Amino acid sequence: MATDLLALTLLKSPGELGASIAFGNSQRFGVPMGCGGPHAAFFAVKDELKKQMPGRLVGKSWDQYGVPTYRLALQTREQFIRREKATSNICTAQALLANVSAMYAVYHGPKGLKDIAMEVHKATVLLAEGLRLLGWTINNETVFDTIMISNGDISTDKIQRRCDEKKINICHYGDGLLYGVSLDETVIGSDLIDLLYVFGANEEEAASVLYSVSDADSNVSITGSGHERETPYLTHPVFNSYHSETKLLRYMKELENRDLSLCHSMIPLGSCTMKLNPTSALLPVSLPQFNTIHPYVPSNQTTGYQGLIDELESYLCSITGYDKFSFQPNSGAQGEYAGLCAILAYLRDKGEGQRDICLIPASAHGTNPASAIMAGLKVVEIPMNKEGEVTKDSFKQKIEEAGDKLATIMVTYPSTSGVFEDSIREVCDMVHYYGGQVYVDGANLNAQVGLCRPGDYGGDVSHLNLHKTFCIPHGGGGPGMGPIGVKAHLAPYLPGHPVTGPNPLKSFGTVSSAAWGSASIIPVSWAYILM
Numbered sequence: 001m002a003t004d005l006l007a008l009t010l011l012k013s014p015g016e017l018g019a020s021i022a023f024g025n026s027q028r029f030g031v032p033m034g035c036g037g038p039h040a041a042f043f044a045v046k047d048e049l050k051k052q053m054p055g056r057l058v059g060k061s062w063d064q065y066g067v068p069t070y071r072l073a074l075q076t077r078e079q080f081i082r083r084e085k086a087t088s089n090i091c092t093a094q095a096l097l098a099n100v101s102a103m104y105a106v107y108h109g110p111k112g113l114k115d116i117a118m119e120v121h122k123a124t125v126l127l128a129e130g131l132r133l134l135g136w137t138i139n140n141e142t143v144f145d146t147i148m149i150s151n152g153d154i155s156t157d158k159i160q161r162r163c164d165e166k167k168i169n170i171c172h173y174g175d176g177l178l179y180g181v182s183l184d185e186t187v188i189g190s191d192l193i194d195l196l197y198v199f200g201a202n203e204e205e206a207a208s209v210l211y212s213v214s215d216a217d218s219n220v221s222i223t224g225s226g227h228e229r230e231t232p233y234l235t236h237p238v239f240n241s242y243h244s245e246t247k248l249l250r251y252m253k254e255l256e257n258r259d260l261s262l263c264h265s266m267i268p269l270g271s272c273t274m275k276l277n278p279t280s281a282l283l284p285v286s287l288p289q290f291n292t293i294h295p296y297v298p299s300n301q302t303t304g305y306q307g308l309i310d311e312l313e314s315y316l317c318s319i320t321g322y323d324k325f326s327f328q329p330n331s332g333a334q335g336e337y338a339g340l341c342a343i344l345a346y347l348r349d350k351g352e353g354q355r356d357i358c359l360i361p362a363s364a365h366g367t368n369p370a371s372a373i374m375a376g377l378k379v380v381e382i383p384m385n386k387e388g389e390v391t392k393d394s395f396k397q398k399i400e401e402a403g404d405k406l407a408t409i410m411v412t413y414p415s416t417s418g419v420f421e422d423s424i425r426e427v428c429d430m431v432h433y434y435g436g437q438v439y440v441d442g443a444n445l446n447a448q449v450g451l452c453r454p455g456d457y458g459g460d461v462s463h464l465n466l467h468k469t470f471c472i473p474h475g476g477g478g479p480g481m482g483p484i485g486v487k488a489h490l491a492p493y494l495p496g497h498p499v500t501g502p503n504p505l506k507s508f509g510t511v512s513s514a515a516w517g518s519a520s521i522i523p524v525s526w527a528y529i530l531m
């Protein structure tokens, strides 16, 4: 069941309604729109499904003194254990944003959240009743924050002109007859008056319409609908203790003091990850010009973003030797998936749909085999020798064995142990000779930037982890951005998105709900490269 966290403070929970799995996005718990992200999605399951969940589960037990303790139920990321049998390829997730949303809930608590939800809901009901008075039909039985509106006698052109005048975006459901409006906690009375004006009231009329309606006896209200929530939520003390800014500040500081960070010592993160994130590169994330934009606004409202992304694309092309980038993937693993899908679409288009083998060295990052399986490939592992190396000869043998079934190989360069193997060109040439494509895992491009370029030594596609090499903080596991670069022949097969026009014919599809993934952190990498 798709859910909305704020709505669930008023509505019966998915669990009570019999759902096995509930999922949704936590964006509206205090995370800016950011033209699409970053924000944390979530899913939750009934008890009997919890062992099938991917990732790290935290279990509660008791130590020898009877003190409650928390432990990781799965020791490490599951792709590192299960590899091609993993149930998910996700590694970098949205931990930082999950914490932002959690703190929003900690600060407001169950009662505060319900008050916010009720404000949003009341405003929506008032708008619905006002629109009815103006002669519109409301196409919902019960609403929370979104209404669908039809059958007015005012033209789409006029509505659009008035939207432009008031700087409001509404949803057009295509046929010019049905419109959608969603409200959030930032909406105030004058916004409702503006919306009534947009839908045909004149300026004076709009205010009097709003003051003449009431939410009390509305039949679209949740109150009295039978859907009202009666069960408690957020009963843990942490959600009921820190409802002033100073209390919250002290709680957060107390948590921060438990962190081992660059302020204290060298930090034990992988060699891959940027350890210093200059403040100046991070500033844009909190500027309203970047973070208040809805990802589905008309494209003439995102020309700044488009210019910035075009520039970043040209920098990344010159750094990597690739010809084109897609900024849709939100992480390295999602980039792997998208890149592999682009390769498969390209091969199918060439009439070589039988190619389904992906060769991956045993030393590869766990996401590689997990992504390959998700993309529908068969993983063949290339073993390491006693020294832990994958030799050119073992590559050669596996490439020959795969023959006309070879779709792609996924290589990490320099190798996972940090060695710039001098046979990389030969291996890439061999793959191309046998009709396959080369996926270079570019997560840790910092070892190559300015020294060599995957596009020069034989790569056809790579993801770059902007949250490793290009300075986006890793946030205890995210947010990330994993754009993929490709050589020109793969460009037509990159992900498409409805916001940037109908999917190009050859595109394999879409991997994110927003056209440029977590767009609002892209300025971090742009600024870092310029500096």
Ligand SMILES: *Cc1c(COP(=O)(O)O)cnc(C)c1O
Residues within 6 Å of the ligand: 090, 091, 092, 272, 331, 332, 333, 334, 365, 367, 368, 412, 441, 443, 444, 465, 480, 482
């Ligand atoms: C981090 C990493 C990945 C996965 O990237 P995520 O953004 O965590 O999904 C893939 N390959 C290598 C070599 C990595 O270091």
